[in-house]
Amino acid sequence: MAGGDGVKLLGYWASPFALRVEWALKLKGVEYEYLEQDLQNKSPLLLQYNPVHKKIPVLVHDGKPLAESLVIIEYIDETWKQFPLLPQDPHEKAKARFWAKFADEKCVPAILGTFTKVGEEKRKAANEARENLKTLESGLEGKRFFGGETIGFVDIAAAWLGCWTRIAGEIVDVKLIDEETMPELCAWLENVLEAPIIKDCMPPQDKLLEHIKGGIHKMLMAAAST
Known part of the structure; x- marks a missing residue:
């Protein structure tokens, strides 16, 4: 633009x-x-x-x-005040910051672990990722988005996790989110990833898949040489 x-x-x-x-x-x-x-x-x-x-x-x-x-x-x-992302209420604002930080500090490392670890370590990383994603789901509190009826701060911070968890299923055959154990998070992912502004910015899935495969290969090679 x-x-x-x-x-x-x-x-x-x-x-x-x-x-x-x-x-x-x-x-x-x-x-x-x-x-x-x-x-x-x-x-x-x-x-x-x-x-x-x-x-x-x-x-x-x-x-x-x-x-x-x-x-x-x-x-x-x-x-830019139009389309507020953070709630005005101080308590709700603090909660939004908490969940965004939780996604970055807890969900992301465990999800990445499923790509880079093998055997028992990969299983542990997958279990940890599922537990953390289940905890993240509790932050929805039954709402369509973390921001309520419209996309907000946490939705923007965490939306890409949906894309990466799907890629984990394709690359390392690990299912991290399913409708049976995390129905609210599944529904949220569908809602947020199908939102036009989110969807239109997302990199092509096939290109991203190849990029991540290449990155994982480099990390595994580096780990093997140390």
């Missing part, structure tokens, strides 16, 4: 963290310039705007950079 209000996003097509920043911008209707980054050959722009972590995503608004995807999404929500 053409840059409006001096907004740029430095991202990488397969990064779920850059993806959720794009979702936030699109839900808000903010025009921005997207700058694809080569993570193997980091650009001077990326090193200039994120000298601490040297990673994407980075949002640049009127020349001022911000890093870390959840921090960026909160900034977007506070800067």
